[in-house]
Amino acid sequence: MADSQPTLSVEDLKTYFFTKGGVARAVDGVSFSISRGEVMGLVGESGSGKSVTGFSIMGLVDPPGEVVSGRILFQGENLVGADDERMRELRGSRVAMIFQDPMMTLNPVLRIDTQMIEAVQAHEKVDRRTAFERSRDALGQVGIPSPEERLSAYPHQFSGGMRQRVAIAIALLHQPELIIADEPTTALDVTIQGQILFEVQKLCRERGMSLIWITHDLAVVAGLADKICVMYSGRIVETGAIDDVLDGPLHPYTKGLIGSVPSHNKRGEVLAQIPGMAPSLLDVPSGCAFHPRCPRADEACRRQPELYAPVQPGHQVRCIHPHLEPA
Amino acid sequence: MAGAMVELEHVSKRFVKSLDIAEKIVNTFGGKLKEQVVHAVDKVDLAVNDGEVVGLVGESGCGKSTLGRVIAGIHAASDGVVRFRGRDITEMSSAEAKEWALQVQMIFQDPMSSLNPRLRVREIIGEAAQYHGLASADTLDDYVDEMMLRVGLEPSFKRRFPHQFSGGQRQRIGIARALAVRPSFLVCDEAIAALDVSIQAQVINLFMRLREDLGLTYLFISHDLGVVEHLSDRVVIMYLGRVVETAPTEALFKEPNHPYTVALLGEVPRIDNRGRKFTPVKGEIPSPIDPPAGCHFHPRCPHAMEKCRMSQPILREIAPGRYSACHLNEQS
Numbered sequence: 011m012a013d014s015q016p017t018l019s020v021e022d023l024k025t026y027f028f029t030k031g032g033v034a035r036a037v038d039g040v041s042f043s044i045s046r047g048e049v050m051g052l053v054g055e056s057g058s059g060k061s062v063t064g065f066s067i068m069g070l071v072d073p074p075g076e077v078v079s080g081r082i083l084f085q086g087e088n089l090v091g092a093d094d095e096r097m098r099e100l101r102g103s104r105v106a107m108i109f110q111d112p113m114m115t116l117n118p119v120l121r122i123d124t125q126m127i128e129a130v131q132a133h134e135k136v137d138r139r140t141a142f143e144r145s146r147d148a149l150g151q152v153g154i155p156s157p158e159e160r161l162s163a164y165p166h167q168f169s170g171g172m173r174q175r176v177a178i179a180i181a182l183l184h185q186p187e188l189i190i191a192d193e194p195t196t197a198l199d200v201t202i203q204g205q206i207l208f209e210v211q212k213l214c215r216e217r218g219m220s221l222i223w224i225t226h227d228l229a230v231v232a233g234l235a236d237k238i239c240v241m242y243s244g245r246i247v248e249t250g251a252i253d254d255v256l257d258g259p260l261h262p263y264t265k266g267l268i269g270s271v272p273s274h275n276k277r278g279e280v281l282a283q284i285p286g287m288a289p290s291l292l293d294v295p296s297g298c299a300f301h302p303r304c305p306r307a308d309e310a311c312r313r314q315p316e317l318y319a320p321v322q323p324g325h326q327v328r329c330i331h332p333h334l335e336p337a
Numbered sequence: 338m339a340g341a342m343v344e345l346e347h348v349s350k351r352f353v354k355s356l357d358i359a360e361k362i363v364n365t366f367g368g369k370l371k372e373q374v375v376h377a378v379d380k381v382d383l384a385v386n387d388g389e390v391v392g393l394v395g396e397s398g399c400g401k402s403t404l405g406r407v408i409a410g411i412h413a414a415s416d417g418v419v420r421f422r423g424r425d426i427t428e429m430s431s432a433e434a435k436e437w438a439l440q441v442q443m444i445f446q447d448p449m450s451s452l453n454p455r456l457r458v459r460e461i462i463g464e465a466a467q468y469h470g471l472a473s474a475d476t477l478d479d480y481v482d483e484m485m486l487r488v489g490l491e492p493s494f495k496r497r498f499p500h501q502f503s504g505g506q507r508q509r510i511g512i513a514r515a516l517a518v519r520p521s522f523l524v525c526d527e528a529i530a531a532l533d534v535s536i537q538a539q540v541i542n543l544f545m546r547l548r549e550d551l552g553l554t555y556l557f558i559s560h561d562l563g564v565v566e567h568l569s570d571r572v573v574i575m576y577l578g579r580v581v582e583t584a585p586t587e588a589l590f591k592e593p594n595h596p597y598t599v600a601l602l603g604e605v606p607r608i609d610n611r612g613r614k615f616t617p618v619k620g621e622i623p624s625p626i627d628p629p630a631g632c633h634f635h636p637r638c639p640h641a642m643e644k645c646r647m648s649q650p651i652l653r654e655i656a657p658g659r660y661s662a663c664h665l666n667e668q669s
Binding site: 055056169170171172199200201202203204205207208226227228229230232233252253256266267268269270271272273276277278280281282283284285287288 | 396397503504505506533534535536537538539541542545560562563564566567568586587600601603604605606607608609610611617618621622
């Protein structure tokens with residue numbers, strides 16, 4: 011995009027959880043940046059640290075978790091160590107988050123209008139009437155029919171897909187520059203997921219909003235994102251433009267993930283499964299965390315590889331033996 | 338491949354919410370409250386042949402799980418006939434009914450809520466087998482080892498409790514428990530939906546291997562069309578309690594007939610489908626308490642005509658082995 015300064019740039023972020031069982035390095039040296047209007051897919055399996063990365067950006071990591079080092083530059087301003095006051099100003103107005111379960115965002119005993127008007131007035135001094143109109147328009151934008159009437163309903167009177175739309179509408183109230191979406195469509199049906207993806211894509215295009223889409227589903231990201239970061243055990247193992255990564259994965263883990271998704275031309279064949287399972291964050295293998303499951307691992311993998319770009323700039327991988335041969 | 342293993346004829350399952358005492362009192366004073374009836378499954382005909390894998394696809398509330406439970410014998414059908422190997426299950430002798438209950442096993446979505454947290458894996462897998470005389474107290478250990486190896490679990494873990502396993506391993510315990518009574522037919526209800534992608538692939542491969550090794554027949558219930566396409570020989574699409582289309586997998590994915598199937602296939606996210614423009618199906622899935630008249634899909638259908646609002650299309654053969662319930666097929 012034209013802007014020289016990225017909307018968000020995360021540099022060497024480390025978020026650790028100090029638990030009784032030891033230190034869990036949930037996010038261990040993650041760096042990426044997003045420009046205006048860009049959609050980034052943050053992909054990983056459970057326990058890979060993808061959600062904690064999102065929470066760290068929002069300043070929502072609670073003890074025993076702590077952002078121990080690194081910088082989160084939002085429009086040039088470092089959010090690591092920013093005081094609560096400042097974070098509260100930014101959260102909801104310029105950076106917003108959408109969660110997997112919309113009931114986490116919505117208060118079950120308050121009507122939608124109460125919650126939305128409250129959200130508007132939390133950041134701007136406007137009267138109730140204006141706040142109401144803003145809320146109504148936001149609901150209309152995310153495709154809720156007859157928004158004026160629906161505003162006076164309670165969350166339980168909405169279906170799952172509609173609730174997620176309300177949550178998205180609340181996130182959009184202040185036209186944030188960045189939205190972090192944490193698996194927002196995982197719990198929804200296919201046709202409803204399609205509707206939500208359609209709305210989100212439209213909003214990014216029209217408003218130049220940046221989006222981090224956190225998911226375990228490569229297929230959803232494939233249709234939506236411009237670039238992708240694949241996480242494993244708290245680290246980014248591969249990142250690049252969506253086509254580069256999905257068409258020519260360099261890391262054996264990325265290749266394994268793509269191979270494990272059933273697709274048209276592999277019907278009935280044995281899927282290329284990754285043996286074993288993701289390690290516990292309390293007991294991450296030394297060196298490359300993936301080496302116990304990796305078919306290409308050897309002695310050299312016992313030391314930690316750095317992110318580098320063996321093929322083309324922008325397509326980085328953290329592996330000593332990447333798949334360099336053409337796929 | 339001979340004959341139908343399970344056959345359903347006009348099977349319906351209704352759930353009735355009867356009036357509570359307050360509502361009855363309201364009615365004695367002239368209120369007009371009625372019992373709420375959910376037609377979870379509405380006159381479904383379905384046959385699963387020996388050795389076949391049938392994928393049952395639909396969105397939440399379409400009745401796919403209820404249908405699976407009717408087949409597995411957990412729910413009794415409200416109407417219609419369920420036949421197992423040609424025998425009506427309501428007319429079975431108790432010995433036959435017991436045999437049927439063993440032959441049909443179910444695997445659930447969430448292994449944590451279907452495994453007893455207080456039993457060790459050995460008991461979970463071995464209990465039913467011992468009760469039904471498939472293994473004696475002496476041979477039980479060997480029997481459990483065999484089952485665990487079959488699903489890819491380390492037999493030395495058999496003294497552990499379910500909470501000591503990961504999600505994928507728990508699902509394997511659930512599969513081992515189902516296999517322990519030597520069934521011929523497995524009903525898998527969203528059996529891999531809760532697992533991580535790389536673990537999903539492992540379990541899908543396990544299902545395919547078991548099919549080859551043991552000659553199992555599956556009813557694979559899922560909302561994930563990608564997985565169903567991969568595993569099934571034949572696919573059945575349900576919408577609001579009714580079967581709208583059934584076809585061999587390849588034909589269905591190549592040339593879907595029913596507008597709902599077309600819409601559903603259009604929405605499946607795929608890896609090789611980049612930077613796509615999403616063109617969503619309009620509207621919500623209606624409530625099964627008050628489904629639209631005529632064709633249930635008509636309020637969301639782009640081709641809906643006057644007729645679709647009035648009369649319900651019946652499932653008719655449109656090509657050999659392919660059935661679809663849509664009025665559009667009658668015109669041409």
